Structures are given as structure tokens and as C-alpha cells.
Amino acid sequence: MNDIDILVTAALPRFLREPLDADYRTHDYAAADNRDALVARVGPRIRGIVQGGGTVTTTSLLDALPALEIISVFGVGYDGVPTAYCRERGVRVTNTPDVLTDDVADVAVALILMTGRGFARADRFVREGEWTRRSLPLATKLAGKSVGILGLGRIGKAIAKRVDAMGMRVCYTGRTRQDVPYRHVPSLEALASEVDFLVVACPGGPATRHLVDAHVLAALGAKGTLVNIARGSIVDENALVRALTEGTIRGAGLDVFENEPHVPPALFALDNVVLLPHVGSATHETRKAMADLCKANLDAWFAERKVLTLVAELQ
Numbered sequence: 001m002n003d004i005d006i007l008v009t010a011a012l013p014r015f016l017r018e019p020l021d022a023d024y025r026t027h028d029y030a031a032a033d034n035r036d037a038l039v040a041r042v043g044p045r046i047r048g049i050v051q052g053g054g055t056v057t058t059t060s061l062l063d064a065l066p067a068l069e070i071i072s073v074f075g076v077g078y079d080g081v082p083t084a085y086c087r088e089r090g091v092r093v094t095n096t097p098d099v100l101t102d103d104v105a106d107v108a109v110a111l112i113l114m115t116g117r118g119f120a121r122a123d124r125f126v127r128e129g130e131w132t133r134r135s136l137p138l139a140t141k142l143a144g145k146s147v148g149i150l151g152l153g154r155i156g157k158a159i160a161k162r163v164d165a166m167g168m169r170v171c172y173t174g175r176t177r178q179d180v181p182y183r184h185v186p187s188l189e190a191l192a193s194e195v196d197f198l199v200v201a202c203p204g205g206p207a208t209r210h211l212v213d214a215h216v217l218a219a220l221g222a223k224g225t226l227v228n229i230a231r232g233s234i235v236d237e238n239a240l241v242r243a244l245t246e247g248t249i250r251g252a253g254l255d256v257f258e259n260e261p262h263v264p265p266a267l268f269a270l271d272n273v274v275l276l277p278h279v280g281s282a283t284h285e286t287r288k289a290m291a292d293l294c295k296a297n298l299d300a301w302f303a304e305r306k307v308l309t310l311v312a313e314l315q
Contacts, residue, residue, distance in 0.1 A: 010052030016291035079205035094297035100281035105158035111253030143167035148195035151202025204231025
């Protein structure tokens with residue numbers, strides 16, 4: 001163990017927590033009975049934070065950590081980090097991109113399959129004994145249908161590659177036009193109006209909060225299904241519930257929600273919605289790779305700081 005103090009602000013899996021405990025002096029803010037007392041005691045010594053992708057880190061907490069150098073996020077999303085504050089103060093922020101791209105893209109495709117072909121409904125149909133009494137209503141053929149992707153980053157491109165291989169037509173919208181074999185649509189409403197499946201794959205945060213609103217859902221219309229594997233905050237959840245209950249849109253496949261783990265109860269009774277408990281990256285292999293990268297980001301930063309300190313001392 002070295003002499004570097006780390007504040008842990010989220011519940012972490014054993015395969016990340018144990019290596020952190022072995023190499024750093026860790027302080028469990030997430031599990032502390034009295035967080036204020038913990039910060040008052042160790043705050044001046046804290047040089048790093050490890051948090052989850054969905055953790056919200058307040059500037060008031062960071063103000064109490066004068067020696068803070070780095071925030072290492074266990075996740076690809078860092079919308080819970082006040083990045084402007086960190087940039088101004090010189091605090092490094094790292095995350096774990098790439099390693100979870102395939103798993104999250106797989107979930108997006110699964111939600112397209114589950115909502116389009118009705119596989120979740122078909123499973124319930126068999127389990128509830130309905131098969132012996134009647135026929136399951138026909139579902140929707142996916143080949144030839146259109147998928148619009150909001151945010152063509154790493155995950156968006158991986159989704160596009162998968163649905164393209166399924167014979168679906170791909171188009172996208174985002175901040176910039178990209179050199180990709182998919183058609184760019186200049187606005188989100190225009191994209192929604194064209195496609196059968198609108199997949200949300202952009203980052204969360206203030207800039208994208210409720211980007212998918214009642215107007216976008218109206219443009220998606222009764223032929224369209226919303227799939228969200230990004231952040232719950234990107235979709236106006238109240239507008240989505242209304243759109244689903246009133247038949248404004250065909251259906252939805254959701255892995256993320258505005259107030260996780262709390263899901264609007266109105267969604268539970270709807271047969272045109274598939275609900276998952278934020279499992280985009282939830283495989284043994286990917287979570288371990290995320291954990292390794294999260295710790296490696298810390299290790300690399302403090303190794304660099306140690307070298308710089310030694311050089312300064314030699315000079």
C-alpha cells in the first residue's frame with residue numbers, strides 16, 4: 001500500500017475494490033454513516049476519487065478536498081462530474097470508454113428485437129399459459145426497417161454496424177456530420193419522423209437533458225419505437241409515459257431511467273414497453289475490464305506525478 005488517500009463515492013464490485021484497497025488508502029464515502037464527519041477527517045488528504053458512472057459528484061464535496069488531483073469514473077458516462085469546475089481547478093477526470101461498447105450495443109439490438117418482434121411479450125404469453133388458448137398476435141419484420149441513431153459515437157457506430165448487418169437501414173443525427181456510410185439527418189425531429197426505431201446513444205448531462213421531448217416523440221409517431229441505452233435524463237420521462245399510454249408512439253425499449261432505480265409505475269402495466277435494469281455493461285468480462293481500466297487510470301496518474309516530483313527534486 002502507498003500513502004495516497006482515495007475517496008470511494010459509489011458501491012464498487014469486489015474485483016475493483018480489493019485492488020484499490022491493496023494499493024491505496026481508501027475511504028468509503030458511499031457506505032459512511034456520517035459522510036460529513038468522514039470528509040472533515042480525511043478530506044485534506046484525499047488526492048483521488050473513484051465513483052460510478054451514475055454517481056453525482058457535487059462541487060461542495062470537491063471544495064472540501066483541497067488536495068484532489070483526479071476523479072476516476074468506473075463507467076463511460078461522466079455526466080455526474082462537474083467537468084467545468086474540474087477543468088478550472090485542474091482536476092483530471094477519466095472514464096472507461098471502449099471496453100463496454102460491444103455490450104451496450106448488444107443491449108440496444110436486443111431491445112430492438114424485443115420490441116419489434118415482441119419477444120418479451122411472447123415469453124410472458126407462454127409462461128402465463130396463453131399458448132394453449134389462443135395465438136400470439138403477429139409481430140414486426142425488422143429487415144428493411146429504419147433505425148435512427150441519436151449520437152454516432154463509439155457505441156452508436158457499434159449499434160449501426162449490428163443493425164446494418166440485420167438488413168435494417170441506418171441514419172443518424174449528432175453535433176457533426178461524420179465520414180460514415182450512413183445518412184446524416186440534420187435535426188432530431190426530422191430523424192424521428194423518418195425512422196421506425198429511434199435509438200438514443202448520446203452522452204448525458206445538462207446539454208442533452210430532455211432532448212427527446214414531446215415534440216420528438218410526436219414526430220416519431222405511431223409507427224415508431226424509442227430505444228434508450230444512454231442516460232435516462234436525455235428523455236423527458238413524463239412525456240414518454242404520456243406518449244406510450246396515449247398511443248402517440250408504438251413502443252419503447254428502456255435500459256435507463258431518469259431516477260434509477262425508480263421506474264414510473266405507469267410503465268409496468270404497458271405491454272408495448274420492455275424494461276431492463278440498466279444492464280448495458282453488465283457482463284463479467286466487461287465489468288472486469290472497466291475495473292482494470294478505472295484503477296489503471298489512477299495508477300498512471302500517480303506514477304506520472306511521482307516521476308514529476310522526483311525530477312523537480314533532482315533539479
